[in-house]
Amino acid sequence: MKIIDGLKWRYATKYFNKEKKVSKEDISILKEAVNLTASSYGLQPYKVIVISDPKIRESLKEASWGQSQITDASHLFLFCNNLNVTDVDIDNYIQLRAKINNLNPEDSKEYADMMKSNIGSLPPEILSAWTARQCYIALGTLLAASSEMEIDSCPMEGFDNNKYDEILGLKEKGLSSAVLCAIGYRDDKDSFASLKKVRKSISDVFEEI
Ligand SMILES: Cc1cc2nc3c(=O)[nH]c(=O)nc-3n(C[C@H](O)[C@H](O)[C@H](O)COP(=O)(O)O)c2cc1C
Incomplete structure (x- = not known):
């Protein structure tokens, strides 16, 4: 389909x-699309947990105000932001970048030091809000990619982040649940499918200067 x-x-x-599952191949394409998302400095300070396990999803549903998408969608993509970004993370990124582009990592020392100083000076809550914002960019890519593939989705932040973190043991991994996206195929009975889009006019949203 064309983008619009x-x-x-x-x-x-x-x-x-509930019966219609997204194929393994399509899940791989969606993962690749998400992985191609732009992120600040290219650091990708998050993990995306793809959840299909019905038992886990049952317990997550209770922590999501009972929303049926949690158990009925084919898969959940849970975007978890890093609670910390360390000098080691930055060095690893510089090494990867150097390896992929055949560069000398030493040539990027100034750039690495600049990142370390900028990121290292952020208080924990600001750092965490910044890494969570990176998750939302990846969410946007997932929504666009899945629509292109005629795979349905529901972006969701209607869940208890603390409970999710507890159920999935995220804090121990240095992560926190930021936002999720249910992926699958619409049920025929979903009357929301026939509603018209509610959006402001282009001139309300944009200004040209
Ligand atoms: C970050 C985010 C969180 C959302 N959380 C929920 C949610 O928890 N449950 C839900 O049913 N819809 C949720 N939505 C869907 C929005 O209500 C919906 O995108 C908006 O009304 C626009 O409608 P459309 O996406 O159908 O065009 C969320 C959307 C975004 C972007």
Whole structure:
């Protein structure tokens, strides 16, 4: 589908068809699309947990105000932001960048030091808010990619982050749940599918100077 057609076709799916699963191949494509997302400095300070296990999803549903997408969608993509970004993370990024582009990592020392100084000076809550913002950019890519593939989605932040972190043991991994996206195929009974898009006019949202 063309980009605008896909974005018009997609909607925040409320009821998923429980029987229809997204294929392994399509999940791989979605993962690759998410992985190609831009991130600040290119650091990708997050992990994306793809959840299909029905038992885990049952317990997550209780922590998501009972929203049916949690158990009925084919998969959940849970975007978890890093609680910390260390000098080692930055060095690892510089090494990877050097390896992929055949560069000398020493040539990027000034750049690495600048990142370390900028990121290292952030108080923990500001750092965590910044890494969470990176998750939302990745969420946008997932929404656009899935619509292009005619795979339905529901972006969701209607859940108890602390409970999610507890259920999935995220804090121990230095992570926190930021936002999630249910992926699958709409159920025929989802009347939200036929509602028209509610958006401000282009001139309300944009200003040209
Ligand atoms: C970050 C974010 C969080 C959202 N959380 C929920 C949610 O918890 N449950 C839900 O049903 N919809 C949720 N939505 C869907 C929005 O309500 C929906 O995207 C918006 O009304 C626009 O409608 P459309 O996506 O169908 O075009 C969320 C959307 C975003 C972007």
